[in-house]
Every structure is written in structure tokens, then in C-alpha cells.
Amino acid sequence: MDSRSPTPDAGGARERLPNLFEVLSRRTLAPVDLFSFYIYMRDVQRSVDYLDFWLDVSQHMSLCRHYVRELRRSVLVSTPDLEKAGSKRSSQVLENLERASNEQGPSGTYGTKERLSTDQRLSAFLRYDNTGSKHSPQASQHSQHSLDEHTPGSEQPPRPSFMTGQSGSPAGINSDSPNHTVARADIRASAEKILYTYLLPGAEREIILPQGILNNVVDSIEKEGRDDPEVFDGAKDYVFQAMERDAFPGFLRAKALGNIVPPSMMLRLIVGLVALFGAFWTAFVLIFLDMSRATRCWLILPFTVGVYFLASHQYMLDPMMALVGYSEYTFMSFSRVKEPFIRKLLSKRAIMCIGWILIIDVALCCLFIFVPGLRL
Numbered sequence: 001m002d003s004r005s006p007t008p009d010a011g012g013a014r015e016r017l018p019n020l021f022e023v024l025s026r027r028t029l030a031p032v033d034l035f036s037f038y039i040y041m042r043d044v045q046r047s048v049d050y051l052d053f054w055l056d057v058s059q060h061m062s063l064c065r066h067y068v069r070e071l072r073r074s075v076l077v078s079t080p081d082l083e084k085a086g087s088k089r090s091s092q093v094l095e096n097l098e099r100a101s102n103e104q105g106p107s108g109t110y111g112t113k114e115r116l117s118t119d120q121r122l123s124a125f126l127r128y129d130n131t132g133s134k135h136s137p138q139a140s141q142h143s144q145h146s147l148d149e150h151t152p153g154s155e156q157p158p159r160p161s162f163m164t165g166q167s168g169s170p171a172g173i174n175s176d177s178p179n180h181t182v183a184r185a186d187i188r189a190s191a192e193k194i195l196y197t198y199l200l201p202g203a204e205r206e207i208i209l210p211q212g213i214l215n216n217v218v219d220s221i222e223k224e225g226r227d228d229p230e231v232f233d234g235a236k237d238y239v240f241q242a243m244e245r246d247a248f249p250g251f252l253r254a255k256a257l258g259n260i261v262p263p264s265m266m267l268r269l270i271v272g273l274v275a276l277f278g279a280f281w282t283a284f285v286l287i288f289l290d291m292s293r294a295t296r297c298w299l300i301l302p303f304t305v306g307v308y309f310l311a312s313h314q315y316m317l318d319p320m321m322a323l324v325g326y327s328e329y330t331f332m333s334f335s336r337v338k339e340p341f342i343r344k345l346l347s348k349r350a351i352m353c354i355g356w357i358l359i360i361d362v363a364l365c366c367l368f369i370f371v372p373g374l375r376l
Helices: 020-024 034-043 048-078 080-084 092-103 118-129 137-150 184-199 211-223 229-246 248-255 262-288 293-315 319-323 340-370
Strands: 326-330 333-336
Touching: 020 034, 020 048, 020 229, 034 048, 034 248, 034 326, 048 118, 048 184, 048 229, 184 211, 184 229, 211 229, 229 248, 262 293, 262 340, 293 319, 293 340, 319 326, 319 340
Parallel strands: none
Antiparallel strands: 326 333
């Protein structure tokens, strides 16, 4: 299934807003990083299960790549004579898969019709490996022949692997295995865990998918016994497009155009209305008591507080916090804005917001300070 997901940049500073693929592949910085998107999906969209499914499928792909790398190493160690003789048929396909995974980097594409992706070659190898072949030089030669039949043409860069641990190894590897290797049973268990956690009716964290896509995944795993990454391609692409369409635009509005979270916005609305009400009440009292203009100058304080907080609520932005380069992750939890383009964008919006605050504040203060008093 061809993915319509966007192609990430090859690197360098972005002079634009990031796309969803760049966020999910951890190529962005705060406040538009993956952690911020996770919090947004959890707290605002209330649909973090979709994001977790996408990340778990990416982790499953990483697990499969690690399994293939370990398999290649075991073949080379157990058959050193093949290297000396110049024959690499037993490990050539595994070496090609590993090289493609290592070379993908930032230039990897996501969804090109003309190419036969490495993901498909990896899935083809795992399907053949699952039919009962053993991890021996002879079996590896048969695996090479079978995979070559399925994957004509030159190597193409695959989609990146996203979920890797801090040590650089794929997440989800059984740490009890010798040398942290991955067994074929681990891949099977990973595929079944995704199925039973997200896809089956009544699952613990069930996500809604089209019935056709759901049936294909269930049949492939339960009836055909497959556990290769290609099983989840349809569901993964559907979830990606759903997040890109329904959640990501709101995330960019909240994090790239604003720097406060909904609880803070509500608090600022309440404080702003109370301060503005107090300012108007005090202003009319001072006017009808015929107080001096010097005394009425104190109205600047409540009017400024009220207008500032109401403008912050309206723009979803604290202008002073934006100018010093901070954004709110969760309520009263702040972090520095590290994405250069986002920081410039927030600074421009902060200056515009401060301009409107000053205009409205000056207009209100002049109105209630210079109007003639009338003692009742």
C-alpha cells in the first residue's frame, strides 16, 4: 500500500512549520517535538491510543530490523569460510537490508510509487523465514534466492525507524536474551501484542479502523501466521492520515502559534474578566466621587492586568513568556523554545499582541482618566 505521507527535509534549519512525519521521526525540537505532540493527543484530543499504535508499529519494524542484523551476524560468525571463498550468497540479502537501514537517515523517503521499499524486502524475507527455514548457511542461501525473486531492482532507502532506545538499540528487545538479541518468537509476540491491544473488538485500547483494513490485519496474523511489518501497513497509513487531518493542525495552532495550555487559558480568562470588571467598577466610582485625575491614574493597573490576560487568552499566547523564549508543556510546567522558526514566529506574534494590549489599555485609561468628574 502506497503511503501518501510527506517527505521529510534532508536536514538543515527549517524556515517553515514542521510536518507530522518530521515530528513522529523526532526531527523537531520543543515545543513541536514528539513529547509535546503526545501530551497534546492525550490531554486535548483524548486519542493518544492512535499515536501509541503508530509508535508501537514503528517499534515492531525496528525489532524486525534488529532481528535481521543479528541473523546476518550469526551467519557470518558460523560460516567464516564463505567470506574467505568470496561467496556471500548466504548473507548478501541480510547485508543489503542492514546497509539500507543504516543509510536511510534524514534523506529517507516515505511513500514513493516507483521504488520497491526495503520494508517490503524485509517483510518478504521474514515471511519466507517464517515458513520453517532454519538459520543455517544452506537456509540462508535459499532465503537469498527467494528474496531476490521478490525484490528485483536496486536498493532504495527505506522509511526511517523511529522507536529506538537511548542506547541506540531498538526498543522492545528482550533484555533477558543473550547479548540483547531478538528471537523470532519476540517478533511474533510483538505482532500479537499490537493486535490484541489495539485492533481486536473489545481490546484494552481499541482504535477504530475501516473494517476492510482490520480484517486484513487479523487474517494475516491469526490465519496466515504472519508477523512481518507489512501486515500493519494499511492500518499504520490510515492512522497517520487521520492524525495528520484531525489532530496535527490543532497541535500546530497550539504550539507553533501559542505557548500556553487550555487550563492556563481558562485561568487567564477568569483573571482577566475579574480584573476588567474591577477596573470598570473602580473607574465609575472615582468619576462619580469627582476624584482628581492624578488619583484616577491608578486605573492603569487593573486595566493593564485585565487587558493583558484577556489578550493572552484570545491569542493562546503569553507575550512576555514568548519574548524570553519559553512555552508551557503542561499546566505550570515550562520549557525553552528550541525550534528556531517557532521561536521567531512566537516572537512576532508576541510583539503584535503587546501592540494591541497597549492600544486598548491606553484608550481605556484615557477615557476614564480625562473624562470630567461628577459628584452625585
